[in-house]
Amino acid sequence: MTGETSPLDARRAALPSSYRLFYEHPVVVDHTEGVWIHDVTGTPLLxxxxxxxxxxxxNAHVTERVSAQLRTANTHTRYVYPAVAEYASRLESLFPAALNKTIFTCSGSEAVDLALQVARFMTGKEGMIATSHAYHGTTAATHAVSPSLSRHFVDDRVALVDVPEEALVSGNLSPDAGEEFARRVREAIFTLEARGVGFAGLIMDQVLTSDGVFTDPVGFMAPVREAVRSAGGVFIADEVQSGFGRTGTHMWGFDRHGIVPDLVILGKPMGNGLPIAALVGTEELLNSYGETFRYFNTFGGNPVCIAAADAVLDEIERLDVLANVVATGALLREGLSATLTAHGLAATVRGTGLIAGGDLTAARETPAESKALVVDIVNGLRERGVLISSTGPRGTVLKVRPPLVFQPEHVERVMSALDDTLTELTT
Ligand SMILES: Cc1ncc(COP(=O)(O)O)c(C=O)c1O
Incomplete structure (x- = not known):
């Protein structure tokens, strides 16, 4: 129709260039349900x-609880809403006993930012360690520990460690992977001390998503955790990706590795779409910090978002989400591996539960060619109604990470679309 602005043009006109879209043909959303996004043309996308x-x-239960609370009252945490402390206790009961205090925020970035402040204040040091392709958020301080966003703001107060990819991909055959990781961390601690900023702590995504998805061998975080402890630093487990059952066997990624962090970051899945995130930590760290600094976050932990978060825990229990993640996740990884290799691609499929990384770095001669292949696969799947993305320092890893209510029939649908896509791309 002449004279009408398309949703894409309207977006470009009103929003700055920092906004990015997924896919060659971006998705214009009409409505969502379960594991489906329906676009404005009436097409369901998995x-x-x-x-x-x-x-x-x-989700109906989340929607109902949120709507009911919104109709009732919604101010902030300077008034007493029993539901806020009740939810905090329910959440903390899912953690090791030492992690028994919670501060609510609106985003993962805010929780990470606060964790950095706590670590720096409590140790009296400034230096932080992050992995070399990490993502932890958008504020100035979190951008500085998010080299995957850019290295522009990574300053002298941050030391980066490369994930020991080779040791980790050999999986359980490589019990030294954790030791190698810890050796790199000790080196980074030394670097920070040599720079004069000292060592305040380390932050790490517990499934290393943006570094390319590294989940095995189970336990590889333990030597890293020990290296941080023995140098007097604060270990911050970022569970924005791995938390709330993503790994299937455990509620939290750190638990799967058998470690207890000092501080934990929760985000994205916590409210199933409502803006709620949290910093969970030890009483020693959070109460001592709190004695000096007041923390007030206008929207953080408001009763509407708390209702959403509480409803998420209800649903995780009612739907036995973790058992589904284990069973469906195994099918997903097996299917990915079988389909990629059936098309003659040199692929490694990593992951656990419902986070999978299909590494195609070795599928082509150069990283640039592998990245181009990954981009083509992601777009080819989108054209066939299946939405995934890519990750890793070279963009050569397929990132497959569905809602946790994903079912075996959905896995079949993915594999059929992947098969068709690869047939088109490799013949
Ligand atoms: C591991 C990790 N930490 C922190 C964040 C930041 O969370 P938010 O976007 O809610 O600020 C993200 C977001 O993608 C993340 O993946």
Missing amino acids: DVYNNVPVVGHS
């Missing part, structure tokens, strides 16, 4: 990417 709606898009 969501194999979003980790926020863990208990399903537009």
Whole structure:
């Protein structure tokens, strides 16, 4: 129709260039349900990417609890709402006993930012360690520990460690992977001390998503955790990706590795789409910090978002989400591996539960060619109604991370679309 602005043009006109879109043909959303995103043309797209709606898009129970609370009252944490402390206790009961205090924020970035402040204040040091392709958020301080966003703001107060990819991909055959990781961390601690900023702590995504998805061998975080402890630093487990059952066997990624962090970051899945995130930590760290600094976050932990978060825990229990993640996740990884290799691609499929990384680095001669292949696969799947994305320092890893209510029939749908896509791309 002449004279009408398309949704894409309207977006470009109103929003700055920092906003990016997924896919060659971006998705214009009409509505969502379960594991489906319906676009404005009426096409259902299978969501194999979003980790926020863990208990399903537009979940009825979450919607009902949120609406009821919104109709009743919604101010902030300077008034007493019993539901806020009740939810905090329920959440903390899912953690090791030492982690028994919670501060609510609106985003993962805010929780990470606060964790950095706590670590720096409590140790009296400034230096932080992050992995070399990490992502932890958008504020100035979190951008500085997010080299995957850019290295522009990574300053002298941050030391980066490369994930020991080779040791980790050999999986359980490589019990030294954790030791190698810890050796790199000790080196980074030394670097920070040599720079004069000292060592305040380390932050690490517990499934190393943006570094390319590294989950095995189980336990490889333990030597890293020990290296941080023995140098007097604060270990911050970022569970924005791995938390709330993503790994299937455990509620938290750190638990799967058998470690207890000092501080934990929760985010995305916590409210199934409502803006709620948290910093969970030890009483020693959070109460001591709190004695000096007041923390007030206008929207953080408001009763509407708390209702959403509480409803998410209800649904995780009611739907036995973790058992589904284990069973469906295994099918997903097996299917990915079988389909990629059936098309003659040199692929490694990593992951656990419902986070999978299909590494195609070795599938082509150069990283640039592998990245181009990954981009083609992601777009080819989108054209066939299946939404995934890519990750890793070279962009050569397929990132497959559906809502946790994903079912075996959905896995079949993914594999059939992948098979068709690869047939088109490799013949
Ligand atoms: C591991 C990790 N930490 C922190 C964040 C930041 O969370 P938010 O976007 O809610 O600020 C993200 C977001 O993608 C993340 O993946």
